[in-house]
Amino acid sequence: MNSSRAFTRTTQNSFRKPLDFLNNLSRGSVQLPPDRKRRDSYPHRRNNSASSLDDTDHSDVELYAQMESSRRSHSTQNSLSELQPAVPLIDIGSRSTSPYPRNRSAAQSEDEDDEYEPMSSIRPLVSHDVGRGSHAFRAFWQQGGPGAFFFGTWRGWQLWIGLLVLWVGGCSFGLLLMNRFIMLTGVYKFPFPLTQSYLQLIITHILLVLVSSLLRFSSNPLHFIGFGVAVPPSQPAAPQGGAFRGSRKRGIYAFARWLSNGSGGIAGGGLFEFDWQIARHVLPLAVVFVVKVLLSNFSFAYAPLPTYQLARIGITPLAIIFSCVLQKENINGSTLSSALVATLNLFFASYRSNVRVTWESVVAGVFSSLFVALYPILLLRTYRTIVAGLVPAGDILTGYPSNSEEVGNREETRAFYRTLHYTSLLSLMILTPIVVISGEAPHVYHNIPFLDVPFFWAMMLFGGMGSWAVFSGTLLLVKATSPLTTAFVAVPRSAFQLVAISLFKAPPQTWLGVILCWISSLWFLVARRDEGRSRDRLRLEGR
Template sequence: MNSSRAFTRTTQNSFRKPLDFLGNLSRGSVQLPQDRKWRDSHTARRKNSASSLDDTDHSDVELYAQMEGSRRGHSAQNSQSELQPAVPLIDIGSRSNSPYPRIRSAAQSEDEDDEYEYELASSIRPLVSSDVGRGSHVFRGFWRQGGPGAFFFGTWQGWQAWVALLVFWAGGCSFGLLLMNRFIMLTGVYKFPFPLTQTYIQLIITHVLLILVSSLLRLASRPLQFIGFGAAVPPSQPAAPQGGAYRGSRKPGLSAFAHWLSNGSGGIAGGGLFEFDWQIVKQVLPLAVIFVVKVLLSNFSFAYAPLPIYQLARIGITPLAIILSCILQKDNVNGSTLSSALVATLNLFFASFRSNVRVTWESVVAGIFSSLFVALYPIQLLRTYRTIAAGLVPQGDVLTGYPSSAEEAGNKEETRAFYRTLHYTSLVSLMLLTPIVIISGEVPHVYHNIPFLDVPFFWAMMLFGGMGSWAVFSSTLLLVKATSPLTMTFVAVPRSAFQLVAINLFKVPAQTWVGVMLCWISSLWFLVARRDEGRSRDRLRLEGR
């Protein structure tokens, strides 16, 4: 009876012990015995127990009893090891730091960002002292990470700073152009009251400056790429090889030179000095018509009306821009933006109102009609740019309005579309305006009746006016791309309030001061409203990804 019980217990233990032992070994709670003699004796005893179970003696039973006690002790340790992590077999403290940066886990919380950045810097250079990232290292790290371009186009604070710089630049250039036109046509030593001819000369200077600035940007391509503004470098080659360069199988001649001018390389958009594509001309033609009418009517109204009356005649630009944005662009203007824009416009009206000023009805009518084209121009400009960019983007790619990183701030297609929009708008506008200037008869009248055409100072003033026209022409597209057509149009409201008191050397009535101050306060309200709206759109765009 006792031998049968011992046989049963031995059989159960013979199958249970290896399984429990392997389970405890996989959990790391059992260490392998290091004594080789003990392992050999234990292996021999297992073989003897398997070959002759009937001859199992009392010593084997006691040995298994001791192993059963040790197993129960290890089971108790396993219950405690479930509450505490198992001790690894390799000492972590003896491991050396990896020469590569640690990859951040996707489950890491946002509260550990600062600690992660410190660990990242220390893991990249383990032999550097603890003050890594301080002093000059911060400056070097800033340039290695992309420089100003990465800050402006890769962070929310940088993007706000970039938009603020564009607003300041566009508003300042518009104010400078207004001062130059006022000095040339009204208050200067050499008055030139011919707005049509002056507009034509300024557009010619604008086109020439576009060519020169594009060439200079190509020469400075490496510094611009180093600071993160590589998207500002114009393309140097046409979009598709057309075989029209002034070299190769074509023989030198007048036709080859003309073909190089229109289908070569360089110029503004990379397709030659006078790049011309009928398909793109058809896309740009409505924008060029709006631009020419806007400039002509605005300059005509400005030449024959005082500044307050000129601003009163164009007071409806912002309301028209809101209406056209809702109709043409399907924009949802919130209540805060709408209220601030209308209140600022109403305060500008009170600041510009004069009751004892004589005006001509022609200037007032020209100013009123120019308001429609001024409000429509940024909308059509953005639509034309997007149409040109869509024709350059390969199928399957998507262009977004707001960059989420420095890499998305601009690509080759967007850069080429930007310069193509400037090139074709300027070129087609000159083509439309040339017959108008010839038919009007102003050129013979100016040639025979203006005695100061050979004065260098007069042409210096015209050059400065053309530089202002170039700055406004190029910055308008930049600001429209970065913000919206409504924001671009509204920038003229606080600028008009400032120029109203600046031109009069800050000697204006109290009524004007009150209107100007309230206009600027409303403009700040508009700024905060558009900033919150832009942040909400950016958050929705990121969530959509």
């Protein structure tokens, strides 16, 4: 017991001298030698048991004095001496990496960086005054702007789908008006649906190239408003498939590379990008697209609008059948009932008993319904196949995104533009020999006197713009919703154009059918919205 007390008293006396020295040093009553060199690291503990206790105390005092002097010098330079601990207990050499960014020159060594890190280089990653008071509008743009609202919230996502429906439906109606004006009711009638479809597809492909280049040039504003996913890739994909061969230069430089070195174009692989592996997947979609366009334009050119719509009344029922058979989609009773009731009301609104038609136009319209209903399903399947070739399995994002980061990635953007590029290019390759073999081109060249009239080509340009808008908007809509919803958009649009073309002077039975069709379309909208919300809730619960 006495030996234990003696040991405790000896230990207290051993540490009393260093502690008294540190207290005097903090009051400023002790001066250190000016020529004393500071050591870079802590000395190792001595293992010499023959050294005396006084020597140990003296070396500890010198060590603590040197460390305190270094701390006070460092703190004086940064005016933050009160934030530093009195005695550092962690070895500087074993310090972990700081989570804050540091300004460090390339010539600075690792030891210098460990010894000295100025407090001015430590900055918070997020400012604390964002979104306060009058800065709410600025915070809206700093948090992603309209893109974050449309793609990161449920209300914004519904608004985005509504805008896509209006865009596709409105552009389809505008394209129908232009085709009607060019082939039937215009000053210069051009009743050659095959040649007209070919010219419109050429204009569509040219517009795809120009718009892609314009979007690359406007990449900075698009990223600022949160629509950076719309910027097409400017470089071809790496040979491995999923990786990107990045390019830090955009705009005019990318356009020049497109002209000279096989970059740019629609999908980043140049104007003449062509991959046999991708073309093999897109070929069925291109065949269906060409047949759909040709049969629809042929039926529209030789039949009145009510008869044209009656011949294509089976688009929605066929889309329901294809969705259940090919996509294995489970359609609830509310969606099925609203779609069929809207189609039946459109049939009553379009029916005319005293209209003379040709059987060719009716047959073309009936067969076009098959390809119109099949086209959105093949479009979505082809797009997903191209995405699967670019990103690993499990990274494919479908449906409503839970945040703005899930809207799309660079691989999905490339797949989107690749789908447009190869579908348009293969369609022109398929349609070119058909136009040559049909003999319409020489007949048009020798017998149409207004080919040199600028107004006629202006109408063709407007028709090509409508074709481009519908062609690109359909892929956006089918990605955001489903093939069935994309096909059903034609039902309320057909009901509206039935009374709009007649300048709203339709008979009462037509008005009744149109009103009931629109009410059923709203029913379909509510049913699909509830179904999408339930599906998204199940997806979130399954995570």
